[in-house]
Amino acid sequence: MADIVWLTLRLAGVTTLILLVLSTPLAWWLARSRGWKAEVAGAVVALPLVLPPTVLGFYLLIALGPNSPLMAPLQALGVRTLAFTFEGLVIGSVIYSLPFAVQPLRNAFQAVGEDNLDAAAMLGASGWQTFFRIALPLSVPGYVVAAILTFAHTIGEFGVVLMIGGGIPGTTNVLSIEIYKAVETLEWGRAHAMAALLAVFGFAVVLTLLRLERRVSAPLLNER
Secondary structure: OHHHHHHHHHHHHHHHHHHHHHHHHHHHHHHHOOOHHHHHHHHHHHHHHHOOHHHHHHHHHHHHOOOOHHHHHHHOOOOOOOOOOHHHHHHHHHHHOHHHHHHHHHHHHHHHOHHHHHHHHHOOOOHHHHHHHHHHHHOHHHHHHHHHHHHHHHHOOOHHHHHHHOOOOOOOOOHHHHHHHHHHOOOHHHHHHHHHHHHHHHHHHHHHHHHHHHHHHHHHHHHO
């Protein structure tokens, strides 16, 4: 049980760190851009929200499989496939949880306001200085929300990880897959224990987000 929990936490942690890095420039561009290109990019980012996980998992399974053209460069290095590997799970989790990282950051960057950015520019700050000294500090709550949502969403993944991971013990067998296996083998007590653990975790995540939202909103309400 401990190794399954550790594997699940490891997957969620790695996915969260990768997404916070990758989502920052993407969310910044989406927050600052207008026009059809930004709309199309935003729709692509949000696609995992409406696609059935099995559909996304199916195409990822093909893309990461040994016959995929995408695997050709890695096959030259001795990597035949990323399907049914931990690395493959990370790739799938990053894609599946992308909107849960990008959208909070996009909202946070939009909330910074043009006045603050224009003031920094008038004082001679470069684009990089404006981002790191103004936008980034003001967007910390967005990063906290993005990290919590991404971590929690990865913990609860099932369809995608089942399709591209297969539930291999010690490699891709995370908590959600283990619950499914326990139900299949009629191990109700084991399934109850793991399901209750995830239910408590989910409640804690929702409560934390609500309290965070209240703390962030309180100063704004007091200013009015």
